[in-house]
Each structure stands twice: as C-alpha cells, then as structure tokens.
Amino acid sequence: MKKAFVLDTNVLLHDPKAIFQFEDNDVVLPITIIEELDRFKKQPQETGRNARQVSRTLDDLRIQGQLTKGIILPNGGELRVALCDRITLKELPPELEGDQADNAILAVALELKHQCQCPVVLVSKDTNLRIKADALGLAAEDYSTDKVDFDELYTGMAEVMVDAETISQLFQTGHISLPDQSLPNQALTLVDSQKPSHTALALVSDSHGDVIPLPKFPHKGISQIRARNREQKFAFELLMRDSISLVTLVGKAGTGKTLLAIAAGLHKVAEEKRYSRLLIARPIIPMGRDLGYLPGDVNEKLTPWMQPLYDNFDLIFGTQNTTGQPQHWRRGHEELIDQGLLQIEPLTYIRGRTIPKQFLIVDEAQNLTPHEVKTILTRAGEETKVVLTGDPEQIDNPYVDAASNGLTYVVERFKSESIAGHITLYQGERSDLAERAAALL
Numbered sequence: 001m002k003k004a005f006v007l008d009t010n011v012l013l014h015d016p017k018a019i020f021q022f023e024d025n026d027v028v029l030p031i032t033i034i035e036e037l038d039r040f041k042k043q044p045q046e047t048g049r050n051a052r053q054v055s056r057t058l059d060d061l062r063i064q065g066q067l068t069k070g071i072i073l074p075n076g077g078e079l080r081v082a083l084c085d086r087i088t089l090k091e092l093p094p095e096l097e098g099d100q101a102d103n104a105i106l107a108v109a110l111e112l113k114h115q116c117q118c119p120v121v122l123v124s125k126d127t128n129l130r131i132k133a134d135a136l137g138l139a140a141e142d143y144s145t146d147k148v149d150f151d152e153l154y155t156g157m158a159e160v161m162v163d164a165e166t167i168s169q170l171f172q173t174g175h176i177s178l179p180d181q182s183l184p185n186q187a188l189t190l191v192d193s194q195k196p197s198h199t200a201l202a203l204v205s206d207s208h209g210d211v212i213p214l215p216k217f218p219h220k221g222i223s224q225i226r227a228r229n230r231e232q233k234f235a236f237e238l239l240m241r242d243s244i245s246l247v248t249l250v251g252k253a254g255t256g257k258t259l260l261a262i263a264a265g266l267h268k269v270a271e272e273k274r275y276s277r278l279l280i281a282r283p284i285i286p287m288g289r290d291l292g293y294l295p296g297d298v299n300e301k302l303t304p305w306m307q308p309l310y311d312n313f314d315l316i317f318g319t320q321n322t323t324g325q326p327q328h329w330r331r332g333h334e335e336l337i338d339q340g341l342l343q344i345e346p347l348t349y350i351r352g353r354t355i356p357k358q359f360l361i362v363d364e365a366q367n368l369t370p371h372e373v374k375t376i377l378t379r380a381g382e383e384t385k386v387v388l389t390g391d392p393e394q395i396d397n398p399y400v401d402a403a404s405n406g407l408t409y410v411v412e413r414f415k416s417e418s419i420a421g422h423i424t425l426y427q428g429e430r431s432d433l434a435e436r437a438a439a440l441l
Contacts, residue, residue, distance in 0.1 A: 004028055004116050006082075006109040008124035009036040009101070011143045014369060014399055016053040021145045024076035028112060031083050032104040034058075045348075046372050047399075085111045092136075102129050109138050125399065146370045148412045150392060150402040153250070156415075156422035157187045157234060164192050167200045175210040184209070185244060185421035187234035201230065203237060223263035223271075223316050231425045232256055238421035239264035239387065242274060246377070248365075248411050249389045251425030254434040257389040258363050259312050265359040265387070266316065269341050275359040275385065277340065280309055281347045282363040283372075283397075306344050309333075309363065347376070356381030365407040366390035367397040373406030 004026040011018050012033065019027050040051035058081075064071050067081040084104040091110075092103055105122070106129075113120040122133045122140045133140035160178060167190055170176045182188065182204045188211060192198035201214040214237055217227065222240070227233040231251075238247045239261060249257040265278040313319075313333040336342035347362070362368075362376055365388040373388070380386050388410060392402040402408065414420035428435035 001118060002026065003119045003121055004112055006030065006105065006112060006120065006122045007033070008105055008122070008126060008129060009033045009040075010125040010399070011123055012037070012054045013040060013047050013050050014125055014143060014404075015146065015371060016050040016057065018143065018145070019054075019057070019079055020073060020075060022075075022077055026070075026078045026080065026118075027073070028108065029058075029079070029081045030105045030108040031081055032101050034081070036101060046369065050371070082108045082112065084108055102126075102132065105129070106133060106136060106138070109133065110136060113138065144404075146409055147403045148408050150408060153392075153408055153424070154183075154411055154415045154422060155424040156185075157189070157231070157424070158182065159189045159191055161193045162190050164194060164198065166190070167192060167198065170200060170202060170211065170213050175205070175212050177209075178211055182209070182211075183415055184418040185238060185241075187214075187237070187423060189230065201233060203234070221263075223266045224318075225259060225263040225316060227260075228256075228429045229427045231423055231427065232260060232429070235260050235423045235425065236264060238423060240268070241421075242385070244419060244421045245380070245385055246410075246414060246417075246420040247385070247387045248407065248414070248420070248422045249387065249425060250392065250407065250411065250422070252391050252393065252428065252438045254428035254430030254438060255425035256429050257391075257425060258309070258361075259315065261361045261363075261387045261389055262309070262312050263316060265361055266336075268359050268385075270336070275357055275383070277358045278336070278342045278361070279355065279358045280342075280344045280361045280363065281350060281376075282306070282309070283365075283367045284346045284348065309344055347372075350376060350379055353379050354381045355379050355384050357383040359385050359387070361387045361389065363389050365410075366392045366395050366402075366405045367400070368406035369397075369400055370404070370406045370409040373410055377410075 002025055005022050006028045007018065015021070037051045037055055040047055041055060042048060043051070058067065061067065061071050061079060067079070068083065070078045070080040073079050084107050092106060109120055109122045119139065122130070122138050123143050124130055124140065125143055130140035130142065160180060162178070166176060170190065184204060186204045188202045188204065190200040190202055202211045203214055205212050214233060217236060221227070222236060227236050235249055238244055249261065251257050262280070268274045269276070269278045310333060333342055333344070337344070360380065365373065367390070377386060388407055390407045392405055392408050395401060395405060397405070400406070411422050415422060428438050
C-alpha cells in the first residue's frame with residue numbers, strides 16, 4: 001500500500017536527496033520547512049550547502065507545476081508542499097506551544113492523517129519530535145536510508161578452522177584456497193582444528209581471492225612503530241599494501257588507529273617515496289562547550305584542533321617534551337611540513353580539490369555524515385590512498401550517531417570491494433589506565 005511520508009527539516013539537511021529515497025510513495029514537505037531552509041542556507045558548513053542544494057532542487061521541480069498541488073517524482077511518487085492548517089494547529093495540546101516549527105510539522109501530519117486513506121509516517125532525525133508524534137497517535141520513524149546495524153558492523157576479520165596440513169601448505173607455497181567464501185582483503189586467523197594453539201595470520205588476496213600469509217614486518221617496525229597485537233598487524237598490512245586504495249580503521253580510544261595510519265603514511269612518503277605527500281585532515285567539531293574564536297593566524301587557530309595529531313608525531317620522532325622546559329629543537333612534523341612532505345588541515349578546505357598521488361588520512365571520521373565522506377572520497381585523484389579512522393562510540397556531531405555516521409556507512413558499503421580493506425581494533429595499547437577507562441566508563 002502506498003504511504004505518505006512527512007519529512008522534517010533535519011532529514012533534508014542530513015541528506016539533500018532524501019525526497020527521492022521513498023520509492024513510489026508520496027513525500028510531503030510542510031511549508032515551515034522552506035522557512036527553515038532559508039535560515040540554514042547562509043551557514044558555511046555542510047548543513048548550509050545541503051540547505052542550498054535542497055532549495056535549488058525544489059526550485060527546479062517547481063518548473064513542472066505547483067508544489068502545493070503535487071509533482072510526480074522520477075521514481076513514481078508525488079512530492080507536495082503542504083500548508084499548515086491553523087485549526088489543527090490550535091487543537092494541539094497546550095504543552096506543545098514552545099516550538100512553532102515542530103508544531104507546524106505535527107499539524108500537517110495530523111491533517112494528512114485525517115484526510116488521507118493511506119498510512120501517514122512522520123520522518124525525523126529529532127528523537128523528541130518522534131516522541132511527540134507518537135504521543136499524538138502519529139507513526140514516526142528515523143531516516144534510515146543510510147543507517148547500518150552498528151552491532152553487526154563488519155569487523156574485517158574472521159577465524160577459520162583448518163587442519164595442520166593446510167597451515168603448512170600456506171607457508172610452503174605462499175597461498176592456499178579455502179572453501180568458505182571470504183570478502184576481499186579480509187584478515188583471517190587460521191586455527192589448527194586439532195591443536196587450537198597453533199594459528200597462522202593470513203589475508204584474502206585482493207586479486208584472485210586466494211589466501212596469502214601475512215608477511216613479517218621489519219624488526220624496527222614501520223616508522224619505529226611496531227604492532228603490539230593481532231589487529232594492529234592486520235591494520236599495518238592493509239595500510240602498507242599499495243593495491244588497497246581505501247582503508248577504514250575503527251576502534252575505541254587508545255587502540256592505535258591514528259598512530260598506525262600516520263606511521264604507515266610517513267613510511268610510504270618519506271622512505272618509499274610511493275606518495276608525494278602525507279595529507280592529514282580532521283573535522284573541526286569540539287567536544288563539549290566550544291571556546292569560541294581563537295586568536296592568531298590560521299596555523300595558530302588550528303593548533304588546539306590538531307594537537308592530537310602532533311602528539312602522534314612526537315611519539316614517532318621521540319620529540320615529546322618531558323622536562324617541562326621550553327623546547328629549543330624543531331619538532332619532527334615541522335621539518336616535514338617545511339619539506340612539503342606533510343600537510344595538516346581541517347576538512348573545511350577539501351571541497352573542490354583534486355588530490356593525486358597522496359596518502360590521505362581523515363581522522364575522527366565518525367563525526368562526518370555519509371554525504372561528507374562521499375565528498376572526501378571523490379576528491380581522491382590517481383594513485384591516492386585514503387585512510388578513514390574513528391570511534392563510532394565517541395561522536396560529537398549532533399546530526400549523526402553510531403549507525404548513521406559516514407565511517408560505519410563506508411565500512412558496510414565497501415566491504416565487498418577489492419580496492420578497500422577494513423579492520424576493527426579492540427585492544428587498547430595507550431596505557432593500562434586508558435584501556436581500563438575505555439572498558440569501564
């Protein structure tokens with residue numbers, strides 16, 4: 001049966017193409033949404049760009065006819081802009097007098113429910129508005145087109161029970177074939193069925209689907225950083241393989257996501273000369289209350305935001321100031337920046353760029369929307385490797401959650417692609433305190 005979906009403004013700000021995502025069902029936009037889009041369109045961030053894109057889309061559709069009478073969409077559904085019925089608005093409970101925009105959306109949905117013979121569903125990313133709708137007897141849903149099941153998120157790893165002969169063959173011939181259909185670049189732990197303590201680390205080949213053994217890394221590690229657990233060994237392998245253009249690393253605080261990515265990027269750029277530059281970017285989203293504008297030039301303004309990255313470079317180069325005295329030497333990352341081998345910048349400036357032959361790390365990617373991640377990945381030029389790192393359980397962006405952020409979205413969408421690889425890191429290696437805090441708090 002055909003349904004009528006009443007959209008909230010935040011759905012369009014999250015996905016500017018949302019009106020085309022409801023198949024052949026009807027899509028209704030309360031007139032108050034147009035006013036809210038006008039208020040958001042002046043913002044410089046992704047929210048403002050999405051608001052302007054929705055306004056342009058509606059203006060293009062307006063050429064086909066009157067929006068208030070309905071316009072047929074390419075998928076067979078109908079789009080309509082609905083005026084708020086003042087009588088229905090007055091019938092709302094007095095407790096809902098606060099937010100006029102929400103009330104207008106609720107009034108449109110209620111009026112449509114009384115007039116329409118089909119089911120009416122209010123779609124909003126605002127939890128409280130969905131609760132209000134439910135209290136008024138309206139069906140309400142979150143916008144779930146780009147959601148993934150976070151509890152069932154692809155880990156990039158699997159354990160496979162084999163016999164001892166198969167493990168021996170793996171190291172003798174350099175490859176084996178397994179009957180189970182694994183995903184490209186999936187990390188495997190082969191376990192001897194007769195002797196479970198006998199294991200081997202392997203990787204599904206990205207070319208033919210064969211299983212190959214995980215190579216041994218140099219004793220000194222990668223950029224002086226050595227893997228401390230199985231997941232980190234798998235992550236390093238994906239980061240170091242040039243055939244893999246996209247790597248996603250998910251894990252809680254202290255598991256080494258950013259450090260491993262930077263260490264691999266430095267090795268590829270400074271040692272192997274495989275890429276022309278290491279480019280690191282992260283979204284500018286504060287945790288907790290924002291301090292407002294920061295003084296100084298661009299570099300001075302960015303320092304507080306980029307300090308976590310500088311800490312990783314200090315660890316790699318051994319330039320931590322543990323004495324408390326003023327430093328008189330140049331920090332390692334400053335030398336790389338002067339040589340043009342390293343660039344650190346906010347994601348604000350990445351739109352419109354083409355990034356060829358660079359090792360691009362996007363840190364804190366869990367704070368990005370799927371649309372923002374798409375914008376980043378489409379910036380990648382020839383021979384560019386992109387690494388997305390983040391912890392979906394530490395999200396500071398109010399418009400996404402663990403199931404709808406860009407990082408988890410990419411993990412699920414790219415898990416079957418031969419050019420992509422993913423690892424979920426579980427074990428914290430920062431310190432015993434950090435590990436216990438992440439586990440207990």
